[in-house]
Amino acid sequence: MEILFWGCFVGGALFAFISAILGDLLGSWLEGIFDAISADFLKPVVTASAITTFGGAGVLLIRYTSLNDTAVMILAILIALLISVIIYFAYVKPMENSENSIGYSHAELPGKLGEVTVPIPSKGYGEIMVKFVAGNTLHTAASWDRRDIPAGALVVIVDLKDGVVQVSELYETEQQKEMM
Template sequence: MELFGYTLESMYLILLLISGTVTLLYLFFGDAVEGIGEAISFFNPTTILGFIALFSASGYLFESLTSLSSFVSLPLSIAIASVLSFLLHFFILVPLKSAEESLAYTEESLGGRIGKVIIPIPADGFGEVFIESYSGMISKPASSYDNVPIAEGKQVLIIDVAGGVLHVKEYETSPIFYGE
């Protein structure tokens, strides 16, 4: 079958080469396109480029290696590209995006967390506090919120964060008595 004077096989190959080139360019200059993806939530360049590449590759293979008619290979290529793009999006891209977000922390997100003093905090000076999180361990400079010295090994509650310095208070756990 011919389309615009070209065989369908060559059209698939040209589309595959173009989508491969655009994918390579997106790999290098993808940060410029990320803003568009934020504005239009359903627009994901990786999924769209993956669909086009998979569609054209499967179409080219069907046209060149099988004796299926073009009217059968076209919907079959669309179906294969749709299924594989769906799998790419929901089983690779979505988990990667959520993993990327879960590893980051902001200074504001440290407020209210519990840490452990690893370098004693003098009344009017700085020490260091160690905070465990899912993404690893965080060590930050700290000062006493009430200007009270805090010894090494004590648990502290992070009250505020200013200028990269945690303002902490000694954290005391009290036993809970039920029925009294």
């Protein structure tokens, strides 16, 4: 029985060491295996930690308790499951939800501020840059109030029509300029 636990402990530790060296390559290979059975919680890091914990708990329980083999096996499985659940909810799940994206919805554009990068004529098109948290996006722009807008001007997006943002120049008062 102790050989089984040592094998799981050493195998899990080797897997962790190899995956740290090979990183995403090994993880993406193994994740594909688990996609077939559609089990979100069977990520390689969770599976490896379960096997390693099972082995380590089994070795410790055999050496430092007087429990019989069946009790040691059941307790080692329960400890491995508990640690795996903790790792999944404390590490894996939050990391999956923390990906950054520059994705945005066109519904978010009205009201956003932008800077003119290509001058916008009163009857024609220019370009503006809108800053989002994860990056900047460029948009074809037209003047909403039919006025020329120079490059570098601060504008507010009023509307979106046929993929073209309709913008109006944001005028600053003298008091606002002095504050900057």
